[in-house]
Amino acid sequence: MSALLELQGVKAWYGAVQALRAIDLVVEEGGVTTLIGANGAGKTTTLRAIYNVLVRREGSISFNGRSILGMSANDIVRLGIGHVPDGRGTFSRLSVEQNLQLGGHVLRSRKAVQEGMRRIYGLFPILQERRLQQAGTLSGGEQQMLAIGRALMPRPKLILLDEPSFGLAPLIVTGIFDTLRQIRHQEGVSVLLVEQNVNLALALADQACLIESGRVVKNCSAETMRNDDTVKHVYLGI
Amino acid sequence: METRKPALFINDTGNRGRAQKLAVPLLLVTAGFALTFLLDGYHLLQATNIIGFAIAILGLNLLAGYNGQISVGQGAFLAMGGYTCAILMNRLGLPFWLAVPAAGCTSMLLGFLIAIPAIRLELLYLALATFSLAVALPQFAKNKVLAPWTGGVEGQSIQRPQPWSELGLNLDQTIYLYALLTAVVLFWLVHNLVSGRLGRALEAIKDQPLAAETMAIDTRAYKIKTFCASAFLTGVGGGIGAVATGYISADTYTFFISITLLIGAVIGGFRSILGAVFGAAFIVLVPMYAEKVAHGVAWALFGAATIAMMWLMPDGFAGLCTRLREHVQRLISRSSL
Amino acid sequence: MESFLLQIVSGLAIGGVYASLALALVMIYQTTDLVNFSQGELAMASTYLAWVLIGNGVPYWLSFVITLAISFAVGFFLERVLMRRFQKAPLHSVLIVMIGLMVFINGSIGVVFGYELKDFESPFRWLGGTVRGYMSSHEAGIALVTLTVMTLVFCFFRFTRVGLAMRAAAVNPLSASFVGVDVSVMLSLGWALAAMIGAVSGVLSAPIVYLDPNMMLNIIIYAFAGALLGGITSALGAVVGGLLIGVAENLAGAYLVGTDMKLVFILAVIICILLIKPNGLFGRNVVVRV
Structure with a gap:
């Protein structure tokens, strides 16, 4: 396996406030890396830094193998990185179908968009049922599926997932993670996952990074992370 | 947001700073006083116009710089002041030096009436409404019902007031000197107003309306008061302009006069009191020369200057002066080291 | 009764002009939360362009198309070159820049073409004098053209990839960039389309109000009123609002306040909408940031 996404010594600022101090991480081709850490540690900021939005980095x-530092978000999408942002970021006043069409914005042909939509409806049949509904009227879980589906539309090589479990009932979260596992194999997509629910995250991931105050303090396999005493104590509550 | 020097800096300069601060206004007033005897009638009239506009712009500055509200229809208060003067002097034979303050008062009344809905509007919508007011304004003045008072489309001449001949002044000099004295008093008052408690409250309201409210600052009342004060000033300015020109009509108060005032305020710098003088001089002097070239040149220049101003020095001409002064001071202090 | 109907019909026609300009205002409001005070003057400048073209023997409809194309380009570059600089500036600065732009265009056109009224031919003479006695041929033409333009605009936003991307950039710019939409281009496109649609209103109104640098001053107020009445966030609202304002203006002029107080009437309408129903007929709630 080779590194698909690689961050080295990434620093980032919101205005004058430094949020990231030293982030090194790798997502392997076809692999899942998860970022864990407390609130405010810099997980979401790391994703924003990759996507070049809201922060200076x-x-x-x-x-x-190609630097994406100077690129804008919309160019990064074209390279094959999808983003499921925190709070899902669906276009609430547009229909489900239009949201997916927008997901396929970077696709050149109408046919490719149609094909992509069929693929996504296959993954999330509920979205097909709701395709004419305004996205804002969907349930939280459905919106999360829509956000993931939207990001998968152009067949990205990598998706950045920001807290897919946020604000969802446990049963629905389990469902979403099952689907993620399925997507990983079906679509062959690599994942960089930020997740509060460390248990679920480590179960899905093969690599894990622990972030504290804008620094990666531990970078190892998910397996090792799960067995680390501090992690167990602080993040897993065991 | 524009960067503002913290209050600490001003105190740092100590007494020397205060003397320096007084220097510019004193110089302006002395020069202004001397002009009474140096300029001929036509130029003195333009000088009076500048003072009238300066007071009007000061009103706009108060509203924009300290209330954070933009009035594009400030011409309404100018008109109120002008017509009040005309009516009081023509109908009641009031001397002009009483008519002008009265003009301020009627304008303030109008300001109060407009303020009640206006303070409820966000910046954008207030601008939109006052823009519309500025466009519709001439129709008020032309209105048949009001025509007996306003003179309608034909307008009306204003009775020439008595000069202060006991002081050896002719009419132009009299009006000019009166305008100058009025301006000195009003500028001094506004200066004290904004550098005191009220100024701090206004500042707070503009920057953090919610926080201001929680500090028991009655935002609504302050905003209405500022609006009234602004209308008063612009009304006085309108009164002076009308008295000096001696004639007003609906075409005196077109949409363009409102926009011109706004541009004057922008050029001078919203947050500067002395900037009002620069701004007024700009809007009076530029058309004087530019319109000789072709009709419309002044207007094009106004537009270009406004955009350039916002682009290069959003704190206006006065802000540029401040920056230049700081720059020079830095150079001096560096060379003395 | 006959004259009442006549007022309504001709109100709808002139309302078409207001509707186009209102739609232009909404287009920019949707992407930037700004009301473009210079929209009317941009339209006026476009109209002069059309006038020059026609005066030089270019056929009317070809001039119309060229004017729209150039207006589109000018709108695009105005956003790129000028408005872009003020993207992060406080609201009052941006408003002042737009007012400065308005003044600049007005003055420049005045310098180049002078301030006297110019005749502007109507392209609809072939429709005959009046259509069934209700509308002048030009009024019928206005209705026809506005209707066509509106339909095209709606189709653009509903059925095209770029139209959808523009809507996405307007409602949620961050998410739009996450799906690969170049939001900054969308902003420029918004200005471009607005300038183009505004140009339609200018060219259509010129035969009625005559061509002069101040021709749009009154019309922009009606367009404000139309956009506000429809709810400044809604394109459909702008069209309906513009048409309603056209009718209201005509009826008020004929039966209520007289033709010499129409602007005062519209001012009253604007203030009433702002105070009583700031979201208009079709607008969504605009969240107020205090």
């Missing part, structure tokens, strides 16, 4: 970020 420094360091080296490369995708497929």
Whole structure:
């Protein structure tokens, strides 16, 4: 396996406030890396730094061996990185179908968009049922599926997932994670996952990074992370 | 947001700073006083106009710089002041030096009436409503019902007031000197107003309306008061302009006069009191020369200057002066080291 | 009764002009939360362009198309070059820039073309004098053209990829960039489309109000009223609002306040909408940031 996404010494600022101090991480081709850490540690900021939104950043970020540091978000999408942002970011006043069409914005042909939509409806049949509904009227779980589906539309090589479990009932969260597992195999997509629910995250991931105050303090396999005493104590509550 | 120097800096300069601060206004007033005897009638009239506009712009500054509200229809208060003066002097034979303050008062009344709905509007919508007011304004003045008072489309001449001949002044000099004295008093008052408690309250309201409210500042009342004060000033300015020109009509108060006032305020800098003088000089002097070239040149220049101002120095001409002064001071202090 | 109907019909026709300009205002409001005060003057400048083209022997409809194309480009570059600089500036600065732009265009056109009224031919003479006695041929033409333009605009936003992307950028710029929409291009496109649609209103109204640098001053107020009445966030609202304002203006002029107080009437309408129903007929709630 080779590194698909690689961050080295990434620093980031919101205005004058430094949020990331030293982030190094790798997502392997076809792999799942998860970022864990407390609230405010810099998990979401790391994703934003990769996507070049809302933050100013420094360091080296490369995708497929190519630096993406100077690129804008919309160009990054074209390279094959999908983003499921925190709070899902669906277009609530547009229909489910239009949301997916927008997901396929970077696809050139109408046919490719149609094909993509069929694929997503296959993954999430409920979305097909609701396709003419305004996205804002969907349940939280359905909106999360829509956000994931939207990001998968252009067949990205990697998706950045920001807290897919946020605000959802436990049963629905389990469902979403099952689907993620399925997507990983079906679509062959790599995942960088930020998740509060460390248990679920470590169960899905093969690599894990622990972030504290904007620094990666531990970078190892998910297995090792799960057995780490501090992690067990602080994040898993065992 | 524009960067503002913290209050600490001003105190740092100590007494020397205060003397320096007084220097510019004193110089302006002395020069202004001397002009009474130096300029001929036509130029003195323009100088009076500048003062009238300066007071009007000061009103706009108060509203924009301290209330954070933009009135695009400030011409309404100018008109109120002008017509009040005309009516009081023509109908009741009031001397002009009483008519002008009265003009301020009627304008303030109008300001109060407008303020009640206006303070409920967000910046954008207030601008939109006052923009519309500015466009519709001439129709008020032309209105048949009001025509007996306003003079309608034909307008009306204003009775020439008595000069202060006991002081050896002719009419132009009299009006000019009166305008100058009025301006000095009003500028001094506004300066004290904004550098005191009220100024701090206004500042707070503009920056953090919610926080201001929680500090028991009655936002609504302050905003209405500022609006009234602003209308008063602009009304006085309108009165002076009308008295000096000696004639007003609906076409005196077109949409363009409102926009011109706003541009004057922008050029001078919203947050500057002395900036009002610069702004007024700009809007009076530029058309004087530019319109000789072709009709419309002044207007094009106004537009270009406004955009350039917001682009290059959003704190206006006065802000540029401040920056230049700081720059020079830095140079001096560096060379003395 | 006959004259009442006549007022309504001709109100709808002139309302078409207001509707186009209102739609232009809404287009920019949707993407930037700004009311473009210079929209009317941009339309006026476009109209002069059309006038020059026609005066030089270019056929009317070809001039119309060229004017729209150039207006589109000018709108695009105005956003790129000028408005872009003020993207992060406080609201009052942006408003002042737009007012400065308005003044600048007005003055420049005045310098180049002078301030005297110019005749502007109507392209609809072939429709005959009046259509069934209710509308002048030009009024019928206005209705026809506005209807066509509106339909095209709606189709653009409903059925095209770029139209959808523009809507996405307007409602949620961050998410739009996450799906690969270049939001900054969408902002420029918004200005471009607005300038183009505004140009339609200018060219259509010129035969009625005559061509002069101040021709749009009154019309922009009606467009404000139309956009506000429809709810400033809604394109459909702008069209309906513009048409309603056209009718209301005509009826008020004929039966209520007289033709010389129409602007005062519209001012009253604007203030009433702002105070009583700021979201208009079709607008969504605009969240107020205090």
